[in-house]
Amino acid sequence: MFAQAAPAPLAAEHLTVEKLPPKTPHWIYVFDASFDNEIDMRLRLFDGDTYRRLGQIDAGFMPGINLSPDGTQSVVATTYFARGSRGTRTDVVEFSDNTTLTPLGEIVLPNKRAMTAPNLFNVAYSEDGHFVYAAYITPAASFGVLDPANKKVLGEIDTAGCVLVIPSGPNRVSSLCESGRLLTVTLNPDGHESSRAMSEPFFDADADPVFVQGIASEHGYAFLSYLGEVHEIDLSGAQPVFAPVWPLVSPAEKGHWRLGGTQVGALHRALHRLYVPMHQGGEGSHKEGGTEIWVFDTRSHKRLARWAFQSAGLARILAVQVSQDPAPLLFAADSAANVAVIDALSGHVKHIEKHLGQTPWMMLNP
């Protein structure tokens, strides 16, 4: 009997810190609201081509999150308690380097930050990145104007009951009002108010409110209503311009088929394709996720497709996002914390990433 030669021992290993590869249009920042332990929310960076989880940015308690216009930084407006779950409250805006996922600095806020469900308008950059705006709700409504370069609070602007910070241009901030109007405040170079204007009402908060989860469009944002109306707002000029409203549903479907979830639409701006999670339900079902994703052409207003994903293993779809490249990926996060990677042109499910966090409720493109 000859003993087999033992394999060579494994070489000693070296502990290193992984470097991110160059970003691609198919990266996605998945916001995990960590609903069962809300002081520990986070952004997870996921690659829709390799299906790898690339890293994490911590986000604290009920944060606002956003990316800088050039995509190089993340901003998290959040709250910490001195003893973890209790103790002195500190509201703070934190910046991270998106090439290393390391903190770059912070701005301490007055303890007024809006603590609410995720949307693009809890914290937002101006178009040129010169200002950052932080929504305040105490429940009195206002917003902070911040200087991200010098890490300073420049001031606070009262919004007369209108809420959230919808940025446009280098120096305008719009807020949604209960009256269905849009308040737009224009800032001077110091970040102080130079003028304000109130629009005509563009929706009815009683009859058919719009979701605050606006969708970035070519010249502004689209807001979808509970009953499925599309309100496209051009914010490229000094005054908002409201396009004619168009419906996602036929008269027969209205009130029976509804959109719902936590991020209720995604738009491929160059292809003019709008993706909306839809379900059958009645009044009060606006947070129920979609059993289908409906695809629309925002120029013709025609529905192009209805895609159902239950057979692929998805639960109710709560959040959608689409990459902006010519071979786009549609990402769909469901109520079981799965994130599906879908060919946004064909509806083919390429991959389902199981349990990407605890409650993935919003996704951002790099």
Add this chain to the structure above:
Amino acid sequence: MRSLDQLFEHSSRSLARRTSRRSLLAGLGQILTGAALLPLLPIDRSGRALAADAKPKAAGPESCDYWKYCAIDGFLCACCGGTSTSCPPGAAPSPITWIGTCHNPGDGRDYIVSYNDCCGKTSCGDCECNRNEREKPTYRPSRNNDLNWCMANADSNYHCSVSVILGVAEK
């Protein structure tokens, strides 16, 4: 890493999150024929809603289907050491709140309820409940359940939610 039990619990809660409202509407549809409720009724015709009619008794305060919880999005304090009208020991009630109207099938009345959050501890994590009847977005804060209503508390961490009757809603 989550254990299988945790995953199962989570998916069960997710199922509850999706189905609880249908169960409630099934109950409402059976009892009420008021014109004001007609817009709610189409969903009642679904097979799942009809199946839910066979429930032997009304849901209690530890169930998301309990009538007073018709616009709670959070964790039920009744499952966390409190009741439908009291915070768990050591938690503090929020002085500010959002308001809703819920129908009590037990006496056929509509009640105005105050949804208060209980504050100062981290998320309870039990009995997640997500119902949104007549719930409105953040620009109507008094009807919004997405806001952390612990925001004005000294300890503004969110723990769980209660539903307190303020009075009968005038028709």
